[in-house]
Amino acid sequence: MKEPPSLFKGVLVPALTPFHPDLSVNRPAFLEHCRWLLEQGVAGLAVFGTTGEANSLSVEERIELLEFLVDSGIPTERLMPGTGTCALPDNVRLTRHAVALGCAGVLMLPPFYYKDVSDEGLYAAYAEVIQQVGSEALRLYLYHIPPIARVPISLGLIGRLIKGFPDTVVGIKDSSGDWNNTRDLLREFPGFAVFSGSENFLLATLRGGGAGCITATGNVNPAGICRVFENREGPGADELQAVATRVRDVFQAFPLIPGLKQQMSRFTEDPDWRNVRPPLIRMAEEAAEMLHERLWRVGFEMRRERG
Amino acid sequence: MKEPPSLFKGVLVPALTPFHPDLSVNRPAFLEHCRWLLEQGVAGLAVFGTTGEANSLSVEERIELLEFLVDSGIPTERLMPGTGTCALPDNVRLTRHAVALGCAGVLMLPPFYYKDVSDEGLYAAYAEVIQQVGSEALRLYLYHIPPIARVPISLGLIGRLIKGFPDTVVGIKDSSGDWNNTRDLLREFPGFAVFSGSENFLLATLRGGGAGCITATGNVNPAGICRVFENREGPGADELQAVATRVRDVFQAFPLIPGLKQQMSRFTEDPDWRNVRPPLIRMAEEAAEMLHERLWRVGFEMRRERG
Numbered sequence: 001m002k003e004p005p006s007l008f009k010g011v012l013v014p015a016l017t018p019f020h021p022d023l024s025v026n027r028p029a030f031l032e033h034c035r036w037l038l039e040q041g042v043a044g045l046a047v048f049g050t051t052g053e054a055n056s057l058s059v060e061e062r063i064e065l066l067e068f069l070v071d072s073g074i075p076t077e078r079l080m081p082g083t084g085t086c087a088l089p090d091n092v093r094l095t096r097h098a099v100a101l102g103c104a105g106v107l108m109l110p111p112f113y114y115k116d117v118s119d120e121g122l123y124a125a126y127a128e129v130i131q132q133v134g135s136e137a138l139r140l141y142l143y144h145i146p147p148i149a150r151v152p153i154s155l156g157l158i159g160r161l162i163k164g165f166p167d168t169v170v171g172i173k174d175s176s177g178d179w180n181n182t183r184d185l186l187r188e189f190p191g192f193a194v195f196s197g198s199e200n201f202l203l204a205t206l207r208g209g210g211a212g213c214i215t216a217t218g219n220v221n222p223a224g225i226c227r228v229f230e231n232r233e234g235p236g237a238d239e240l241q242a243v244a245t246r247v248r249d250v251f252q253a254f255p256l257i258p259g260l261k262q263q264m265s266r267f268t269e270d271p272d273w274r275n276v277r278p279p280l281i282r283m284a285e286e287a288a289e290m291l292h293e294r295l296w297r298v299g300f301e302m303r304r305e306r307g
Numbered sequence: 308m309k310e311p312p313s314l315f316k317g318v319l320v321p322a323l324t325p326f327h328p329d330l331s332v333n334r335p336a337f338l339e340h341c342r343w344l345l346e347q348g349v350a351g352l353a354v355f356g357t358t359g360e361a362n363s364l365s366v367e368e369r370i371e372l373l374e375f376l377v378d379s380g381i382p383t384e385r386l387m388p389g390t391g392t393c394a395l396p397d398n399v400r401l402t403r404h405a406v407a408l409g410c411a412g413v414l415m416l417p418p419f420y421y422k423d424v425s426d427e428g429l430y431a432a433y434a435e436v437i438q439q440v441g442s443e444a445l446r447l448y449l450y451h452i453p454p455i456a457r458v459p460i461s462l463g464l465i466g467r468l469i470k471g472f473p474d475t476v477v478g479i480k481d482s483s484g485d486w487n488n489t490r491d492l493l494r495e496f497p498g499f500a501v502f503s504g505s506e507n508f509l510l511a512t513l514r515g516g517g518a519g520c521i522t523a524t525g526n527v528n529p530a531g532i533c534r535v536f537e538n539r540e541g542p543g544a545d546e547l548q549a550v551a552t553r554v555r556d557v558f559q560a561f562p563l564i565p566g567l568k569q570q571m572s573r574f575t576e577d578p579d580w581r582n583v584r585p586p587l588i589r590m591a592e593e594a595a596e597m598l599h600e601r602l603w604r605v606g607f608e609m610r611r612e613r614g
Contacts, residue, residue, distance in 0.1 A: 023395065023435075050420075050421075055393040055394060055420035055421075056393060056394050056395060056418065056420070057394055057396070058366070058394050058396040058397050058400075059365070059366070060396075061394075061396065086362040086363060086393075087362060087363050087364055087365050087368075088330065088363060088584055088585065089364070089365040089367075089368065090365050093365075110586065111363065111585065111586045112420065113357075113362035113363070113419065113455065113456075114357075114362075114455060114586055114587060115454070115455055115457065117586040117587065118586075118588060120588055121585050121586035121587055121588045122585070122586050124585035124586065124588060125585035125586045128330075128585055147422070148420065148421060148422055149420075150422065150457050151586075277395055278395065278418065278428050278429070278431040278432035278435055279417065279418045279421055279424040279425075279428035279429050279431070279432045279458075280421060280424065280428055281425060281427055281428045281431065
């Protein structure tokens with residue numbers, strides 16, 4: 001029997017990366033956070049994404065940290081680390097390492113330094129990594145996040161990659177923030193594992209045949225978002241979606257990563273959780289109060305619901 | 308006597324990085340190219356810039372390659388390697404290494420993954436690197452290239468950095484392509500070493516009190532651009548500028564890095580010089596012919612003029 005092309009379905013979380021005051025990674029806090037997310041019911045951890053400040057970490061830091069998670073018992077079938085970088089050798093090294101550890105997938109940014117590059121060049125970039133990694137175990141999810149990477153992954157490029165590497169290029173995270181793009185992906189590529197980059201589109205994505213969402217706010221509202229997925233075919237699905245969306249909308253009015261870390265700091269009572277690496281900056285006290293008040297108004301407070 | 312804040316003046320070249328067919332760096336060709344540029348009269352080599360595809364190289368490759376150049380006799384007082392990366396630890400490591408080798412300066416991109424970040428965050432990023440490197444020998448040139456990095460360095464940020472680190476933050480490469488910005492830099496920060504990112508603005512930059520240019524097309528037209536600098540106060544300056552500008556304008560109508568490498572390939576009779584790392588792609592034959600014809604029409608052919 002052939003393995004399914006994508007093993008992931010449901011709500012994945014791009015885990016935040018906590019830092020000590022000297023900006024080194026706080027490993028125990030990172031592990032504790034990953035464990036907590038899994039306890040709350042998330043399907044997987046897309047560690048080393050934009051939300052995890054992965055591009056502010058060195059290749060060595062990412063490799064060591066992933067090994068630490070696996071050595072600490074985080075199941076590899078729940079891990080989809082980010083491995084996309086500007087530089088081909090780094091991209092190959094991180095991807096090969098994730099595959100060797102047994103991670104069920106990798107989430108791969110396009111090389112994002114040069115802008116206005118051709119689909120031919122982006123195809124060559126992905127193809128070169130796939131060929132150099134050279135493993136049948138590789139399951140690659142494309143990471144489309146034009147507001148930040150400023151290097152979009154077009155429908156034409158996706159079609160070409162699926163055709164060229166049907167057993168490897170198995171899905172995409174669509175962080176365009178544009179539902180029309182997600183809808184086009186669902187229509188154009190049935191069977192391809194489409195994840196929305198925001199829980200606001202979770203139900204719509206699932207109803208369109210998609211796989212789920214990979215969402216930053218899953219760091220603070222994992223159970224609330226998982227409830228949408230679990231009840232997707234029930235009568236209360238739309239109401240659960242509306243509740244989750246209200247929470248997301250509050251966060252989106254603030255700098256997202258500092259805001260999420262601020263909430264983690266409040267939840268864990270650890271002020272160090274607020275630390276970010278530059279060029280991000282910690283949320284100021286005034287903004288933190290405003291964020292907390294607005295979350296309170298929509299009835300949201302971080303809590304330990306399961307586990 | 309206090310050392311001058313900037314040791315560089317004139318025409319610097321962001322040297323192209325040649326690759327073997329397997330995309331590994333061709334070290335002998337790189338060294339030969341750097342030597343040739345110095346023979347042609349350029350003031351310095353801004354290796355590992357955008358033109359040098361530095362962000363397509365790993366940190367290790369950059370470190371080994373810089374050591375190779377220095378070990379091979381390229382004078383460190385002529386070297387201004389690029390050391391800016393997305394990740395703070397990489398940025399610190401590359402900068403520390405360049406300073407330890409004795410390089411007269413470094414050219415530093417802002418961390419370029421996150422977009423729409425605050426000046427406060429960018430200030431923190433530069434300040435953190437400077438403090439972690441902790442060397443009085445560091446001479447830092449800011450690298451403003453908004454068309455590619457998509458993270459601009461504002462006048463306000465520059466003013467703050469000069470004030471905070473007057474002996475360290477000594478100059479800037481302005482690759483905005485916007486003369487108004489270069490003019491504002493020259494007016495706002497007298498004594499700061501302002502380099503235009505294109506030879507088209509070389510004479511105007513010098514006349515405004517600037518230091519020179521750091522220009523991609525210097526890879527193929529070093530002597531022609533140096534002539535503008537050397538004759539900047541002579542009666543023929545404007546005509547020499549016009550000649551250099553005509554050549555630049557031809558290249559700017561084509562993908563710049565593949566076009567420059569195409570010319571290097573023709574000049575050295577080495578087809579491997581055309582290789583680029585993805586996401587860039589080699590110039591197609593048809594475009595190469597068109598480029599060559601247009602260069603011929605403006606009277607330009609690469610030649611060994613000195614040395």
